[in-house]
Amino acid sequence: MQFKFAGKAALVTGSSRGIGLAIAEALHGEGCKVALNSRNPEDLANVAARLPGAIAVAGDVTESSEAKRVVAEVVELFGKLDIVVCNVGGGQSVSPGHETPEEWQRVFGLNLWSATNTVAAARNALVNSKGAIVCISSICGLEVIAGAPITYSAAKAALHAYVRGMSRPLGKEGVRINAIASGNIIFERSVWASKLSENSAAVQTMLERDVALVRLGTPQDVASLVVYLTSVQGSFATGGIWTLDGGQVHS
Numbered sequence: 066m067q068f069k070f071a072g073k074a075a076l077v078t079g080s081s082r083g084i085g086l087a088i089a090e091a092l093h094g095e096g097c098k099v100a101l102n103s104r105n106p107e108d109l110a111n112v113a114a115r116l117p118g119a120i121a122v123a124g125d126v127t128e129s130s131e132a133k134r135v136v137a138e139v140v141e142l143f144g145k146l147d148i149v150v151c152n153v154g155g156g157q158s159v160s161p162g163h164e165t166p167e168e169w170q171r172v173f174g175l176n177l178w179s180a181t182n183t184v185a186a187a188r189n190a191l192v193n194s195k196g197a198i199v200c201i202s203s204i205c206g207l208e209v210i211a212g213a214p215i216t217y218s219a220a221k222a223a224l225h226a227y228v229r230g231m232s233r234p235l236g237k238e239g240v241r242i243n244a245i246a247s248g249n250i251i252f253e254r255s256v257w258a259s260k261l262s263e264n265s266a267a268v269q270t271m272l273e274r275d276v277a278l279v280r281l282g283t284p285q286d287v288a289s290l291v292v293y294l295t296s297v298q299g300s301f302a303t304g305g306i307w308t309l310d311g312g313q314v315h316s
Contacts, residue, residue: 068296071096075148075295076139078126078183081108083252084201085152087284088291093119095292097148100139102126126153127174132182136190146190148295151200153179156256158214169216176220181227184242188235195239197295200228201287202244204308208316221246225306232304241303243294248310251281277312 075092079085081103089112093099099119101109109121120142124135140146154176159168180200191198205213206221228244235242251257261268272279290309293299308314 068095068292068298070292070296072098073147074098074100074139074143074145075150076100076102076122076136076146076183076187077150077152078102078135078179079153079201080150081105081112083255084247084250084284084287085150086112087252087288088150088152088201089116089119091285091288091292092148092150092295095296098143100143102135126183127179129178129182129185132179132186136183136186140190145194146187147194147196149183149187149191149196149198150291150295151180151183151198153183154201154203156203156205156214156217158216161212161215164216172214172216173220173223176217177223177227180224184231188238188240191235191240192238196241197299198235198240198242199291199294200224200242200244201291202228202246202306204246204248204310204314207246207306207308207314210314228306229304236303241294241300243299243302243305243307245287245290245294246306246308246310246314247282247287248276248308248313249281250284250287252284257281275313276310280311282309282311 075097077089080089080101089099093116101121104125106123113119113121122135122138124131126132158172202224203221205218206225232242
């Protein structure tokens with residue numbers, strides 16, 4: 066399958082480790098010029114050093130002004146922008162029933178505003194290139210997952226509504242947008258890495274009970290779907306919430 070990424074420019078937010086890093090590596094491997102982003106300049110520099118031609122643009126895209134600056138710097142350095150992957154997010158929050166106004170703001174900033182800010186900042190550049198956007202989300206936005214924080218689940222559900230709603234105005238401008246609702250993904254320092262180290266038997270029991278493929282997902286699983294959705298092979302896909310969970314959710 067020919068993805069035809071040669072010469073294209075991509076921005077991946079939250080790409081210093083984990084899922085974002087795997088996405089950046091996959092796009093780079095297909096021939097993209099890749100811009101890495103996170104809040105930590107040192108982490109970014111270490112990653113960029115491993116990806117020839119990649120650039121590191123530190124900034125907190127949960128802030129609108131910072132998202133605008135990050136995108137502007139990428140466009141200035143690359144001369145264009147074809148692909149945006151909104152990967153900033155985090156599922157750690159208070160247990161259900163203990164939400165506060167401050168926690169709602171924090172979690173929505175990470176999991177919703179980070180995407181809406183980045184898309185808004187990149188829109189003109191993506192219209193010029195007839196580009197593509199993928200927002201990395203979670204199955205927690207699809208149905209109630211036992212024990213999942215309400216703040217996180219609500220933010221991801223809102224992200225799904227945003228992607229579906231924005232697909233029409235963006236589509237009229239030649240820009241595609243999709244989301245990936247990922248399931249349980251394991252990588253270094255992830256929640257599932259911690260759970261495995263604490264009680265691997267409990268994790269195995271959960272997988273056998275809830276997940277059809279009886280395994281955790283990997284960042285590379287997510288990256289492979291991002292490559293498809295942002296390529297010419299996925300050119301008819303927009304407004305979709307693509308479930309990637311090994312067969313866990315039922316809605």
